[in-house]
Amino acid sequence: MGDETLLYELEPRIGSGPFSYKLFGPRFTLCTVNDGKELRLFLETASSLETLRAFFGVEKASLRDVMGIFGRELWVGDARVKREEDFFLSEVFVLDIAGLVNSLEFRGGICTGMSRDPELKKLFFRRASSLQNRASRYRSGELSIKAQEVRRRIPNVLLGKLLALAESKKGLMELERLLEASSSVPLRFVNKRVKDEEALGKALDPPNLGGFWGIIFGERNEIIWDEENFGEVIKLPDPSLHRISFVRGSPLPSLIPMRMGKGSFRIGKLEDGREFRLSVEDLYRHAYLIGQTGSGKTTFLKLLVHRIHEIGEASVIVIDPHGDMTVELKREIPHAKFFHPTRAPFSMNPLELPRAESRDHAITLATDILLKVFKEVLNLTDYAVNVKYMLQVILRTLYQEKEEPTMADLYHAILGLYEGTYVLDVKDIRWKQSVEALQRMREQTFISALSRLEAYANDPLLQKLTGKTSINIEEIMKPGSLSLFSLPKAELGENVTRLTASTIVMKLWFEALARARLQKKRTPVFLMIDEFQFVADLPIIETILSEARKYGLHLIVAHQHTKQIPDDLLQSILTNCGVKVAFVVGGEDLSKLGRMDASFAESLSKALTGLRVGKAVVKMTARAGEQQPPPAVVEIDGD
Template sequence: MELWLCEQLIQASYEKNPAWLENISQLTSIARGKDKVTCMQMMWGTTQIKNFLLGNNYTPPKIIQGSGFTTVPSQKDQQATQTTTTATIQTGRKATATTYSHYALNGLLIFVVWILFLVIIRNMLRFFYDVFNSRRIIYLKVLLPRGQSKLDREQEKELAKDMKEKIWRMAQVFHNMHKIWSLSMRDTVMKNIFDKPKFTLIYHYEDGILDFMIGAYPEYQQILEGAISAQFPNCSIEKTTRPHFFKRKYRDIMPLEPKKDPIFNIKIYKQQPDDPINNIVDAIGKVSRYDTLSIVIPIKPVGHKFNLRSQKAVDRLYKNLSVYEHRNQWRKYIIMPRKLIWFLISGPSKEMMTSKKEEENVTMVRMVKAKEDYLNSMGEEAALPFFDSGMMIVTSSDEKENLESNIDNIVSGTTVYGDEYGNEIEDPQTKADMFWWIFKPLRKMALNNFIIGFFYKKFDFGINELTSLFHFPDATYNRTPIISWMQYKVLPAPENLPIPKDFNGYIMWGVLAETYRWGKLDTILADYKKHRAVAETMHNEEVWEPIEKFTQTQLEGKEIVEKKDEKWNMKKFVRSMVQKKWFWYKLYKDAILLGTNIYRNMLSPVYMKRDDRMRHHYCIGKSGTWKSVFLQTIARQDVRNGDGLCLIDPHGDLAEDMLAYIPKERAKDVVYFDAGDENRPMGLNLYEIATLDEADRVVNDATEIFIKMFGPEIFGPRLQEYFKYGSLTLLEDFEDRPTLLDIVRLFTDEGYREYKVKKVTNPTVKNRREKTFNAMGEKEKQEIIPYFSAKFVSFNTNRLIRNIIGQTKSAFRFEDIMDNGKILIINLSKGRIGESNANLLGMIIVSKIYTAAMARARMKEEDRKDFFLYVDEFQNFVSGTFADILSEARKYRLSLIMAHQYIAQLEPPKGLGDVGGGKNDVKAAVFGNVGTMQSFKVGAPDAEFLEKEYAPVLSTEDIVGIANYKAYIKLNIDNSTSRAFSMNMIYTTDYKNKKIVAILKEYSGKKYGRKREFVDAEMEARLGGSTDESKLPEKTDAEKIAEQEAAIVAANQPKLEAPHVPITQERIAEPTPAI
């Protein structure tokens, strides 16, 4: 190895790779391969090599004789080597430059690929995030009141004076929506990675109704609702199901986009004399009610980059320059492809030929006022937040030709946003026609799966532009009939709603009066499963799957059932049971569930405590508004709580249906009084008293009953006098118990009258009889007695009613019913017994219950059990007794729950005067004493009256306009009446058992009723006839034993409690069936 050769090769290698100077060992290795040790020895080490390469003090090594190394080459070799070295150095320099270029290009390529990779990854992450979270998006339907009432108009004037101020409130909502992405570090990270948050503004037209919806992720629901309710305090925000964009056979999608660069504004609402959405809404109104149409506007907040660009653009436009800076002229050709085509045809524009220095010397120029106003609005918009937006028209129809006309209608409606100097919205028809086979399937797929944020042309809209395109309607300025308004005013529940504690082990399921999720209570409550009143249960649910889905192996052990499918074709199905979580409301012993308040997607169960119920509950509403359903729902809760109650039904359906909800442990507590049961009539004696102290009250109640039935004009003061003194005469005799049938006999049978008068001990009654009646002339008697008797003849001749009120002993004691917590269900079906008979029996029962309640005065307060009296259509039984119950029964733990249809039913008959101790104005008693007042849908006269009760939150129009199956209620809470709020009813059939109905009827009939043959015989004997005992049915051994037991019990009772009836046939007590 020659020294000079080592030096040249190392020099050449260094020039190729200067970085190897720090690694001399590698440099010599590359230069000489395996001879690197020899080279290093010849040049005396790495330090000498480095000095040689850097041109420092390098001392060549001396020639070592005899070492085998030749240190000085020959002249020829030196020249050849010099030539080779020079060429090598020049080649190395070229190679070095090529290497640098190569590395730079490779680095740039890697950088570009890396950026593309990151963009693809980011978009994939965003896409898959949207795919997996699309089902989480909730849709809020915003409804506003029509504002037809004076109260609404006054409130609106306080909020906004004109149209533009009202529209401006929506801009404030968008302000709050824009701030969501920067609320926390997490939101910022989610924005940068997953492009979150995203919102969707939707005009959705279906079945002739236009809804205004906003879609959002559930974590932003409360923020969004708060932003909307702050600007629209009277609105209703309802959670709704996802809109169905493609419900019809044929469908089409058309995206909309700005005609110019989005940096130019569309014409906003501030520049228009009318509400701009009127054009869109009117265009939607032209669409057939059998088609569907939606305008979908996806939006997401963006940062300030677009604001800066807009501000620069405005500055340039004020100088009459192009919106694009000199160095950015090429951008518009990318953004606007048609400008690129024009550039290729006509060459570069004047702006491209202008230098940046020339542009900087330009000052602001004068322009026409219209253009200046537009630039001013553009500058104002540039200072406001922007949203990355899009727009799509989605329509479906069963008629294919309707699709194009539907889209054209909407496109024509957007022309109102066009401006001569600004932007306008258009449909990119050319692109749509050229690339429909790419974009339409993607857009349909995205919308079908509710992936709203992809496959549309994105552009930026400012807050005022978005507000102009989408805001909630106002009835003053938006009068198109297709707009969906609030059906009624929704009011929040008070903050101090009762919170019950004593769970009774029962739950309530059923259907809520709500459109969201079809009102299914279990699915609605799934969103509120952490609420303390919500119970979670596991339920076995039947699943029916077509047999075609299973293989032969999978069918082993499966239950195969043949049944009809949706098209009523017989097919085979595989039946299986799947366990599913269900969510229900809990029921409590210390409170009952009335319904649910739904206010801005917050569900609040409305419970009513026991003590508050003692101040009575009044319901009013038109027919078919669920009054009876409501009464049954709360009565069933009393049954399960073990409480006593009486339900009076003048129609019969409610009473019969109530029997199906009696639990088996309470079957023996049921007394079912069916007035239409001819075979086993139950006795109900109006004149049944325990002591003479009760006589006056019974007579007064009876007098009011007949005044209510016949009216004061017919049953006037003279007849009232005869009736009162005659009743008091009959009640003096405890040996022969009187009934209502005896009142006529008293005036028509002289021997009977003399017999009864002899037993009278009251001097006033006796004096009246002897001096007044006996002093009457025969002519006067012939005139007055038939007229008096005619009022009661219908009760004597009608066998059905006669067999009930003619029995001397009532079938049951009302004191026993109340004190022992029994269930008394009264069926007074007008269709079976007649209206007047039903009214008479109902008033007798109410009077009896009140008398039994007043008898509790002898009991200790802690021993008085709660008893609840339910009266449906209570106007049929109105008398002064109701006024007494409302004012006095609370202390005796008697609660009255009453329902009827309209207030005029409570008006006292004209000319009633002071009859009944001045307590006949039941209307005044109801509205003066009732604790809880509840109204369903009512008529205008009633609404005017109730407006005073519900002031100041409800007007007459609000009360009239309430939807079916919903109510306004003023709830008694801790002895204080709350403000009015709205409440949704619950329809439930939980724990229903139809099989027990017949058993309970039979049980009550045999235990409390008597066979018709015996009752007929008793009535015939009582009315003066004779009885053929041979025609009576023979008693069974069981009947005889029961009769003996009854006689033993009667013998142990005080004489006044069980008087003997002097007729040929004694009362028959029959055995009761087993339950």
């Protein structure tokens, strides 16, 4: 390839509007290649990448990529017109190149190239003058007509290239036969076997006349295109007709803030090949990930865990309701603390009080949060008012009776109230009404509700899981610590997973507040929550999003679609999260996620429709003194 040209692989962009080959620049070679499965487009050009991205998905490519399609070698046929007269007088037109390549039953391709070589017009002008002189000398009307025809063609002549590529000599002969049958003028081919990238590069270089001596003495049987009709020759494959990958929607700008130095790390690359970096500081304002199953979301979460942990100045805590991601991370980072209900047992008592100025203050803090969690877990909507008040009284009583009551204690207290065996001396008419309402419940309704708590009293695993807390929360929040909580909902059930995940979040929040109250150093803690919907109803989530940064607690949350969380919470997330990452989504999510950047809402929605697995739209919030960067499409680094 020439020093000024680059090789790209292109994918047609659906909905990009009318395309003109002129955006490829004044010199280029475009190859349409059948790799045995689908068509692939390779372009050698000096044209601007930003210009190409308006009509294509663009990736930098190499000659090795092209060679790799064919194996260790390939055969190349360089087309020529058979008659010198056709060079000056005939228009070369080849019909339906994309369809021809699409129909191949072997690995092969066709390359069309052109150059606006200024010497070409001079060559044609000299030919026209020569013909006219001869016509005058010999008084030949035929030569005079030819001179006029050559002169007529001068404004529109393009120096051309037409190559046949095939994996074997037999395939090349077949492809050359098909090309000649499709050509408007007779062709011949100069064939050669290509065994290395250097030879392939020379073959693919855009055409040229070969300098002064080439112009004076060179062959007169190269390909000449007519500019008015060349657009039909170089027609691109149509994804609705041909087997070719494509991208959707409008491209987003690729203006990105620079993140270099300590605390920064690479997460992927832009379409133009430039790397895209984040910094730990960007994540201080929380991060939000959304994407369908299999879109690449988990790969990105793992990447963040590795990069943040490698920097070593923060604690990373992962809550994984599927369980698979944390198992993989433990295998990749053996020194990480791993917690699993059966493989690495731990206990986390939801009723354990947070550290506070006083026990009464701690009870007030915990009771308010626990009531809202239990309302979700118990699902007692018909009796919500009575249940809330009754639980409030029971919890306060249990905290007075025991240093650390458990879920089993709560179950037995409610059951005792229902059966009349547990009597609380509460001199409050409202309490009496609540107990009477509880006892008037139909037995089936009560059993249905209480069964959600019964497992905590009778199931040995859940008794252990929600018994006396075995984890030192302060310890796992120390810098450099990595803690992996594997909470597989398939084993625990959704309610237990929700309660356990909620307990971890609450305890971390209370500990973050305690650090501030006790004037301890607020080293950063990154709490990463997959399947975020399991804790999205926690009332402290909104508080954490808006206030936790000053306490050193930073959320990185991920889930699959926007219907899993309330719309007001989604708005809060899009407002408060400094890094927003959207993988493949669909339906209403496309319009909702346009809120990530109102200035690019339409382009955002279009870009989201065209994402492939492993690619995401990333929106970062500017730091002080920076201009707000637009969203960018990033190919996320793999494992």
